[in-house]
Amino acid sequence: MAPHLVLIGGGHTHALVLRALIGRPATGLRLTLIDPEPRAAYSGMLPGFVAGHYRLDQLQIDLARLARAAGARLILGRADGLDTGNRRVHVAGQTPVPYDIASLDIGISSDLPGLPGFAAHAVPAKPLGPFAARWQGFAADAAAGLVAPRVTVIGAGVAGVELALAAQYRLAGTGRVPQITLLDATPEILRDVRPPARAAMTDRLARQGIVLRTGVRVARIEAAGVVLDSGEQIPAALVIGAAGTRPQGWLAGTGLHLTDGFVTVDETLRAVSDPGVFAAGDCAHLSHAPRPKAGVFAVREAPVLRENLIAALTGRPLTAYRPQKEYLKLISMGEKRAAADRWPVRIEGRWVWRWKDRIDRRFMAQFHDRPGA
Template structure:
């Protein structure tokens, strides 16, 4: 009887076990060695930290999976490998023989990279330890009478999600809790687009998270020392830094990359030992490098299961072809999520509901390992994704092309009391005279913009501005007088229309401006950006 050893009971091997349970296979002795039988699903960790899930909702019991796959379970972890004799040694000294070995032990966090982190920080991995310590941290934050500062170290997706989750949880606690995020001296969400970084930064600031753009060099019982010598007080420090590799694969003689991750080829097969396979965060994909992510770990499970059975039977292997880009759904704490795909990103509450549906479906699938009916949930998810990312954009584009997004012309245009009209009541306009309207005092903060100052003759200044506007893409001058201009700006694809007005004040040697969107409560800075670009091109000074 052939022997298959699965080292690690994470997401990848849990899916492999389910695959083995569903397939008709030859006689095979399967052994799973895992530190715990309760597998936390990391995708739901931020939701649990925020208080949206009970602990039992996102824990997967590996025992039913193992029974369905006919696998024996040994609690522990691999400490050493003898690749010559094909045997592994567990932490309790047990010796496990194998013909084919699959490694999916995940990555670790290098707690020794920052002095004092091992003694004073709460590392995200292993998750079992993190779960227990986070619950204690919440209890301490609730009972502390002074300000309780929780500091997250790490500006990647995990760090951002943990900081936002902690901020949401803090709002439900009785004590005064402050959340801090130390980015490590790099931009937030490395590997994501500028739009995703902007949305994450906005969410963090809106949640009251203090951003510290610095590198942590030492952690003690009361705070963190930064590279510039500054000291940040912290009652609890969460370490959510990048992935690090375990040492035992290198010691065993497996081929590893410079960082210690197991090198595998396109078949998820070790480049040095053909009977060893590996997947997930513990590997380096030589043919198609990808970032460490649960998305790729899950996608590797099906081809890994196929190749393990093929290796056992001596059959040809199948290639693993990971997508160039992955869609990430990042929780922002308050049941909202950021969708990030390459340079494209947006944030909505509906995305959190979609993520919740996907996560719960994933948990249900692993809790029913012998139920092959996965098409209903999968097709529902695909249908929702197709609707959001294909149908909705096409409908919006079509609406724009038919002029349905142009909005109505303002019912009232021109001057009021010799001034430009007040700014909008919502954040979709700018005006250099916003402060002159007492009834819109609330709009001053977001609407105020500088007028166009000029040093030349006033008629020449208006003529210069008129020429710039006449040649501006999508602009149409609808009212033209020596001292007043009314201009409509139409975007190229969706044909959104913004209305702008320019009023000459020759005595003050300036041209006042007002620009507002016809549709939407927010313009995301579009009117301000356009007016500033016109100012630069006109160059009236």
């Protein structure tokens, strides 16, 4: 029987692997993709979607169409276990899926399971698909006057700041004055951003009237909003969790070597503890060259992962992935403005947004415009 490659998760890396296989399938390979949804959201365009600059379909990768074009079977379900001894993927409510080589690209979560009331009354910014759907419904209700345009974002990293500014811009268009609050437990926001870009984003938050609260801790989430450990209540019709990154919990039961809950891989993107498993994107920890969780690495990993998956199935030597040390961040400012973070100077403006927009649209065009995809 032909060897079976199973891609677990429809993240950016796996989407690019599938795209590369269109018209060039590996001879004799059986290919399966497992994902809970038939579409996956592209993270780079999410703030623009929240702000109203993009439609939902513009940031969605059609995994069903992509899998079909690549000759892959698509299983719609959530993987929740990996039996590495018997080489089977467990999928909630379905028959286990056997594999010869498995690859993980399941992303991360920004939910806060230890925070009382979060699951019932808040929405994590990741996974992106469920968040995008929740925001679309909330924005429509706010525009119709059914809910107050009050949003609280927990976490003032890049994602939280972008979402706060995007929500402010979108809700201001309803004709009502939005009330956006951004909370962080530490004294300093945007800790992974250089000072010039941090200053640009901090100034934008102030000019847009977003209430920034640092050094505060959330005690619980209630239906009416957020309660701080001081007892202060912050009213909110929508609470968004964007504080940090959390690995998918079920990885802990796989027996794979993990680093802070993420799958530890070597320079070939193969799990250090199991030659039959690879991992890429945010769910992987690069043991040879640790890097922050950023989409640029997921994209650059794709060609190396594709070649190594085929090589592992055919007994060929594997190739090393060498991530760049420096990378460009283009950070959205709500309206069609953005700031660039890479150089020791302050760079921002509408032209930076147009730069970012071109990059994002070019990335998505690979999936929307490719014949047969």
